[in-house]
Amino acid sequence: METKSTLPKKFGQYGGQFVPEVLMPALEDLEKAYISAQQDRAFQEELHNLLDSYVGRPTPLTFAQRLSTHCGGAKIYLKREDLAHSGAHKINNALGQALLAKRMGKSRIIAETGAGQHGVATATACALLGLKCVVYMGTVDMNRQAPNVARMKLLGTEVRAVAGGSQTLKDAINEAIRDWVTNVDDTYYLLGSALGPHPYPTMVRDFQSVIGQETRSQILDAENMLPDVIIACVGGGSNAIGIFYEFINEKNVSLIGVEAGGLDISGGKHAARFADSSIGRPGVLHGCYTYVLQNEDGQIALTHSVSAGLDYAAIGPEHTYLREKKRATYTHASDAEALHAFQLLCELEGIIPALESSHAIAEAIKLAPSMSPETTIVVNLSGRGDKDLDTVLDEIDLKE
Numbered sequence: 001m002e003t004k005s006t007l008p009k010k011f012g013q014y015g016g017q018f019v020p021e022v023l024m025p026a027l028e029d030l031e032k033a034y035i036s037a038q039q040d041r042a043f044q045e046e047l048h049n050l051l052d053s054y055v056g057r058p059t060p061l062t063f064a065q066r067l068s069t070h071c072g073g074a075k076i077y078l079k080r081e082d083l084a085h086s087g088a089h090k091i092n093n094a095l096g097q098a099l100l101a102k103r104m105g106k107s108r109i110i111a112e113t114g115a116g117q118h119g120v121a122t123a124t125a126c127a128l129l130g131l132k133c134v135v136y137m138g139t140v141d142m143n144r145q146a147p148n149v150a151r152m153k154l155l156g157t158e159v160r161a162v163a164g165g166s167q168t169l170k171d172a173i174n175e176a177i178r179d180w181v182t183n184v185d186d187t188y189y190l191l192g193s194a195l196g197p198h199p200y201p202t203m204v205r206d207f208q209s210v211i212g213q214e215t216r217s218q219i220l221d222a223e224n225m226l227p228d229v230i231i232a233c234v235g236g237g238s239n240a241i242g243i244f245y246e247f248i249n250e251k252n253v254s255l256i257g258v259e260a261g262g263l264d265i266s267g268g269k270h271a272a273r274f275a276d277s278s279i280g281r282p283g284v285l286h287g288c289y290t291y292v293l294q295n296e297d298g299q300i301a302l303t304h305s306v307s308a309g310l311d312y313a314a315i316g317p318e319h320t321y322l323r324e325k326k327r328a329t330y331t332h333a334s335d336a337e338a339l340h341a342f343q344l345l346c347e348l349e350g351i352i353p354a355l356e357s358s359h360a361i362a363e364a365i366k367l368a369p370s371m372s373p374e375t376t377i378v379v380n381l382s383g384r385g386d387k388d389l390d391t392v393l394d395e396i397d398l399k400e
């Protein structure tokens with residue numbers, strides 16, 4: 001079913017709306033409401049004021065001097081989304097969508113979460129705006145992200161455990177969609193990443209684009225020039241598209257997304273959709289056509305990452321389009337490389353990064369030595385690592 005829209009439904013051939021018929025009216029209503037909100041100065045001012053006074057934007061751009069010296073070559077800057085209220089970039093989108101849900105008259109919010117940061121951000125926004133909130137989370141992720149489960153409950157959110165399948169993000173999304181289908185009249189699905197059926201990939205990108213807008217101004221103030229490279233980790237892809245979008249038309253700025261290399265690319269124990277051609281190919285998952293890890297019969301492959309937020313079988317459709325057009329490059333970092341980057345940033349800069357963000361740091365560590373001292377790298381430090389301490393300490397103990 002096609003609907004008239006002023007927003008494009010696809011990025012090239014990727015994206016679209018692959019959902020049960022019962023959800024099509026809800027998606028049409030959502031698109032209309034979002035277009036209206038985009039054009040409403042009062043809505044935009046309310047969101048801007050909350051980002052400023054509640055979230056703490058703009059977040060700083062920090063020159064990582066000791067890390068830069070350690071690596072040699074390019075100067076490394078960190079866009080500090082870890083300093084946003086609730087600890088990650090996720091609050092930008094959660095707050096924007098929660099305001100939109102309230103504007104639409106929805107009284108109940110549902111969401112999914114892997115690493116827990118989107119769940120915490122959604123719970124935070126719902127507490128602020130007085131909305132009922134239910135978050136679905138796989139039991140594996142609940143165990144490895146227990147601090148975020150506790151934070152959501154403290155914020156008044158009901159956390160529903162998902163014990164089926166791989167018990168991770170994919171299965172949490174499945175359950176959230178089932179809930180939405182059942183309760184579509186009064187419920188708003190607050191999707192956390194730049195994927196899913198249209199208009200979610202565009203809407204999430206727009207709410208996260210504040211990251212790139214601030215980065216442009218900040219790096220020009222610091223260096224009087226745009227960065228040579230921007231690096232971000234990519235699960236679904238919201239933090240990456242948020243910082244990339246401002247620079248897509250700046251052809252001299254290289255854009256690099258870093259997927260989860262996990263334990264073994266050749267053995268399939270990873271979440272690198274573009275790196276493993278044996279199982280990574282175009283397909284449909286959770287409402288959109290994009291690159292998906294799947295077997296020859298189209299069954300979704302199991303994934304692995306030390307970081308819960310990157311442990312997902314699909315990637316946002318706009319990222320697939322940017323790769324196809326050769327505007328962005330996508331690589332991967334292994335669990336071991338991410339853990340090394342995590343420790344290095346802790347020891348050299350006094351910053352404890354999320355394991356997701358550590359994948360981006362790992363790529364900067366590899367790349368910087370090959371670049372000249374006059375060049376700059378900006379890494380989107382998408383979240384803080386408090387939630388990951390138990391996981392990291394377990395990994396370190398195993399090695400020692």
